[in-house]
Amino acid sequence: MERVRGFRDIYPEDMEIREKIFRESDTCSRLFGFRKIDFPSVEFLDLYRMKSGDELVQQTFSFRDRNQREITLIPEATPTVVRMLTARKDLPRPVRWYSFQKFWRYEEPQAGRMREFYQYNADIFGPDSMEADSEIIMLSMRILDSIGLKKRYQIRVNNREMMQALLENLGFRDVQKAFQAIDRMRKLPADQFLDEISSLIGSRKDSTELVELLGKPMTAADLRSLASGRKEWFSGMDDVVERTARTVELCSSGSPSEIVIDLSIVRGLSYYTGIVFEAFDADGEFRSILGGGRYNGLASTFSGESIPAVGVGMGDAVLELMMRKYGCWKTDITKKSVYVCRPPNSDTSVLAGIAATVRNLGIACMTDLSSRSLSAQFKDAARSGCAYAIICGDAEREKESVTIKNLESGKQELVRLDSLEKFLVEATADS
């Protein structure tokens, strides 16, 4: 029996660490006042056609249901979340929602890209403000910090509205084409990229200067001085330049991690309307860890009502590569647990009672489920990560006691049943 290609079985050793991503995302989202939602894994394919056209649709797991309607495994969260939002007219805004779901894409599997993946998503609906923009970025940074990647990543911010105006001022005839070219920048040789920009803009000199700017990290102050130094390029753009600069300043005050402005971040999807951002490994390895931005136009495509929105999406695959690289993909030391042995021919119901006692203390407890020798049981206990084994045979029961064996030191002691709880609480406390 084989697995479908591009899908993963996740065994406990990898699952426990993945759970850390879920847990920290939950904690951080709640600290920021976000509430969790959940949604169908199947939607009508048209939902994605409306948002992204046919390109994304090519990469979906889609099929026809028994009524011959085209449905698909969801490739992303945003259309569904916006559908849920527009279905509820009663929700006071701002709405702060997050989710952590599985998604599917029919792409060629590669490192950091499987056909099935988990993705964290968070959105703020309602306000169109730099405070909302920076809140989403700060939440993203907080999650990365919390899972152990502090100072290991860099957030790169840009603004689609600002870039649109800049490219228009520079004389690009087809701005959408320019965005597509910039989106491919890192995949092209430098001279080929310059040629492409030149042919789109019609001026070699401006192209050279623009290409030098793209990808160059800038502070908020750098952006302001660039804009005041090149007044013809930034004409009529004071507000959007200031909003972009202020957003980055707001984010840097909340967290010490690095955040820069990078004019090459445009994010291919044409639906972004304001701030856009991605997070990268500080060493420059891997694809982006997370990405997001403002998309004020999507709700009106679905429902006719315009609802400003800003959001972030973060998949588990690149995150896992990052965590492995920086040593955060390691199980935390778990709380000490206990193994209840079953001496051959002993009265099992007593053992079930002891196990219940241990578990009622919040201490994880395995019981032996076979009729092996005691030494085989000790071996199983140690291998399973238990710190103590409890033995309750006839000799112990006569004394209303149990023997407790420290599996590390091998030391054994007799503990009366009525002081078992006290003993275990002390023995398993974090040292």
Next chain:
Amino acid sequence: MERVRGFRDIYPEDMEIREKIFRESDTCSRLFGFRKIDFPSVEFLDLYRMKSGDELVQQTFSFRDRNQREITLIPEATPTVVRMLTARKDLPRPVRWYSFQKFWRYEEPQAGRMREFYQYNADIFGPDSMEADSEIIMLSMRILDSIGLKKRYQIRVNNREMMQALLENLGFRDVQKAFQAIDRMRKLPADQFLDEISSLIGSRKDSTELVELLGKPMTAADLRSLASGRKEWFSGMDDVVERTARTVELCSSGSPSEIVIDLSIVRGLSYYTGIVFEAFDADGEFRSILGGGRYNGLASTFSGESIPAVGVGMGDAVLELMMRKYGCWKTDITKKSVYVCRPPNSDTSVLAGIAATVRNLGIACMTDLSSRSLSAQFKDAARSGCAYAIICGDAEREKESVTIKNLESGKQELVRLDSLEKFLVEATADS
């Protein structure tokens, strides 16, 4: 834009309580020494054909991938979990695994049955013992107890091996047909069911006695005395009767909830080979809340190696109906949270710093994201469930302080920035 039929959008108010099911299942599973796994949502359809034949396959969301292979959204966990187990020869046994995933079935939607649902699954692989059987049942009971259903449910236990022998001793020519008939018992009028059993057994007298027994709750002692009173029916069954009785006794010692033997519990799936059990609402409402049993034959179907197994599955749908009925479907009182207001024209970066301070204390904190009036912000804060609002305008900043408004009492006080942390820790402590 519409949702696909039989699928649900889960908004925060329902999600927060659903999270309680996830959380308690996690906690209980770990207390019992189980480790979490995760697996693909898509498998080759043949995996289910091998286990269950074509009946289940009719009810799957299946389709052909681009290579024309039949794949399906997973309808249940067991085949995948066994596939994962047999792929790893290195795992020491017993293996204790659990998971909480989404599953899909193409059935007509009804109360307690959607086309997409979450299901908890736990299995023990390796030992074929009554200790393993009872461990799975006690874990199931502990989860139900932990989510607030203590004394609200009843576990009904039977044993397929015992029933097989009993039905053979009674003279049933086609025992599989008898199982199918018993599985439908509650859906048929009493006399029609009796007719069906009579026609299968060929004896009206034995049928009447058997039908009286089916569905009658019995203790372990009841089962033992039945077996010793009807020696011809229970001939050669001493071991299996005793194992069934002992399993029930073991489970009752671990938890005070009710557990009975019920000979009508046979669970349709023919792959069960020993103990079987289901949990029901104590009032008898709803379909079963959870169900499971021993299935020692499945691994050898997949891999040729025989691996004894016992497991349980519990969907979220009937559980939700139960929790609503008994008032456990209510959000717990959440920790007090804080709202950072934004007085018009104030310096926003100071506010981001205050929000970071609050969140660093582990206190959930929303910041205002608009430029509304302060009174509108207070209203939003109270509506969002915040206990306190922090205001830091020019007047406060001059005094290196903030104003803190208790949103319930309306009382305001000035707190110096250097004692803000102390104030918040005390104010948000559980009272």
